[in-house]
Amino acid sequence: MDALTVPAAWRERLERRGLAPLAGTSRRYALWIAFLCAVIAVGVFAYVRQVQEGLIVTGMRDRISWGVYIASFVFFIGISHAGTLLSAILRATKARWQLSVTRMAEFITVVALMVGALFPLIDLGRPDRILNVLLYGRWQSPLLWDVFAISTYLTGSTLYLYLPLIPDFALCRDRLGPSAPRWRRALFTVLALGWRGTPAQRRLLDRAITVMMIVIIPVAVSVHTVVSWIFAMSLRVPFNTTIFGPYFVAGAIFSGIAAIIVLMAVLRKLLHLEEWITRTQFVSLGYLMAAFTLIMGYANLNEYVTHGYKMEEGFVFHFDQLMTGPFMWPFWTYVVAGIALPGLLVLNPRTRTIPGITVAAVLVLVTMWIERYLIVVAGLRVPVMPYEPASYVPSWVEVAILAAAFALFALLISVFAKVFPVISVWEVAEHRGPEPGAPAAVEEPLPARRKILLGEAPS
Template sequence: MSEIKSQEEQKVIFEKIRKDILRPVMSISYGYKLWVGILLTIIAVAVWAYYYQLRDGLMVTAMRDYVSWGMYIATFVFFVATALVGMLISAVVGLLGKKWIIPISRIAEMIALAFVMMAGIIIVVDMGRPDRLLNVFIHGRFQSPIFWDITVVTTYVTISMLLLFLPLLPDLGIMRNHLKKDIPAWQWNIYNILSLGWVGTPNQYKILHRTIRVLLVLIIPVALAIHTVTSWLSAATLRAGWDSTIFGPYYVSGAFVAGSGAVLIAMYFIRKAYKLEEYITDESFNMMGKLLVLVSLVYLYFNLNEFLVPGYKMKTADAVHLHTLFVGKYAFMFWATQIGGLFLPIFLSLFRKMRKPFPMMLIGIAVVLGAWFKRFIIIIPTLIHAHLPIQNVPQEFHEYNPTGIEITITIGVIAISVLIFTILVKLFPVIPIWETAHEKGVDIEKNL
């Protein structure tokens, strides 16, 4: 907080922040409509593709007996990974008392919520008989990592919602108080109900701060659990490439990289579209760039362990797997992912000149693309080499080339998550008004 300002000064500053941040909520631009239109079109095509999958079964995908986890599960892991950024930004960096995350913490939370929700959906998409979904719960085994995964994903969705909603309360109060004339009545009613009668009394603030703090602490183990358990889905088997003790931290560190990339992309486009250069500053990108380097270096360290140690021993099955990745069928995808999605982003982000908004956005795209392909590389090549080879299997078991329907549905589900995010950033202020104002020396408890 800066030096104590006079009442008048505070009012002016607060007015400006409120207007800047709430401007996008009050109007819908042509670009936004176009973007939503594109997303809805993609989703409509995907729904049409899903209809075929539902009608004809999973035969319409390229998944067969050997590769029974394909693009969908790779995307599931990608969603869970990216969703972890909510916890990284708000909890880890936030609890460390870093102020630079205030303008981007809500973006991170919104990404987390949108992606983790779709992580649940894509599992249903991967089911051949989604009508039997209930059986997962009726016949679930406490011993199964899949059961744990359902538990942690559900828990993470709930906590993410709360962590998005709680810091929104003061902003909802502000919107209810100031936007009545500027927005349609239904929209104002939503804010009115959601604000829970927030008036910003010291008592309300006290409860709010304490609850957020408890949840921020709680989300760290839950988030670690969600991705560690996701890694156990693979690591609890004896398959080459999965049978690894460091799979938990390997996934978690990879998740931080993917999430940071996603936040960088979102930051860039929101700042551009909503003209929030004053709030999401170049410094924000600079710091996010540094954070990306940090988490990427950790991820690089785990990558080194994951490939060097089995590569040194070259156990029969591991050797086959590593050959497939390094020089075999998946060599191009593997090296493109490792270089384009990990080495280059680390190297480029080391330079201050690269830690500017536009280059960071491009690096973010490379990182996110790399993250998705990395999940593909973790899941599929391992499955192609059967654990128990059978004789005379059809050739199609030995390869996995996703079908058009599969790709369409996957893109569609990703589009839904982006659409959820798009709606969230439109409906609610992307930057916490009250925290920003508080940082600029406004006594938020008085100026509502």
């Protein structure tokens, strides 16, 4: 890939803005981190209580044995597809508009996988027995396939996140001034792998990224397919469908795009990245999201029309509980606010704005969690024997742990944005260049300490 020639002032502005968060910590940031830690602490307390007392402190019982934990597991694994879609698929198609947000997308992937993988462990009544999965696991079990798929995807995604970071680590190494903490300079020196941007290094890095780009796409698809098989391969009427694999993958990409849009909007505002994250990225991702509203709508229509037409024994109950029964409100909220409304917001030129697309993305994220909840809880509520359908209400322990998981997700993203450049500076500079019509970022004078950290003489 040939590098572009860009104006030096523009590149300088990009590097300064990209590295600015690394150079100082605001009071607001410290308060935000403290808040997240407090939420996580409450979750840890709730989890300790769950370990002490057992799963009886949750709302789960024998008939509905999966609740918000597994719903959230599916949700987080779903949004982890963000990085794969944006970074790998769009990289493979040589799209350029996404280069300024690939870093965020790849990091969402790694963080979402780390948080999502915690949920099966939390869901275990005896977490000390987790090793039994590896010691006595059975090749025939989709649960074991899931363990392999997620660990493989996490490893691959971490590697895929790291590769394009190498030139930016070198940039951090070179631009952080001598007054920057020693540990940070040492960290960037190690992580930069002696990067000097030689042609040989560039060739090798390009090859490594290409290899990972090719392999990570099928791995990502396999992950969510296997997650869907946990349901589809069990003998439950609502899960008896062959559409679950592609349906889960589509839902994962759908929620993953929404997660990127939301994160883009937040970081763009907080880190003043308006010059590099423009309406172009929002609209392009918005169109992708709108396309997936159609796919999700079609998949749901196909699923419920075919089952609803046949009304086989067992499915009648499920159909009723979703359409007019106890899950009516969440189900129709998902259909209207999660599929119809986001599509309309993006397709309508008047709402196809950054705020409009962000609102659509928030709606998608919220309702996709609801959709995961419906699959798990409403699916398990269908009686498999002639007994009364059970009810499930999450206990405070589950709610606290769920809140802690979201806080952990936000914390990891926040720390990442503080320690590493959230924009792939070298890729934007070398392969994308300035966007015509994008407003130049207002140069805010950096405090003296930040200038020193960035290797400049304080004025």
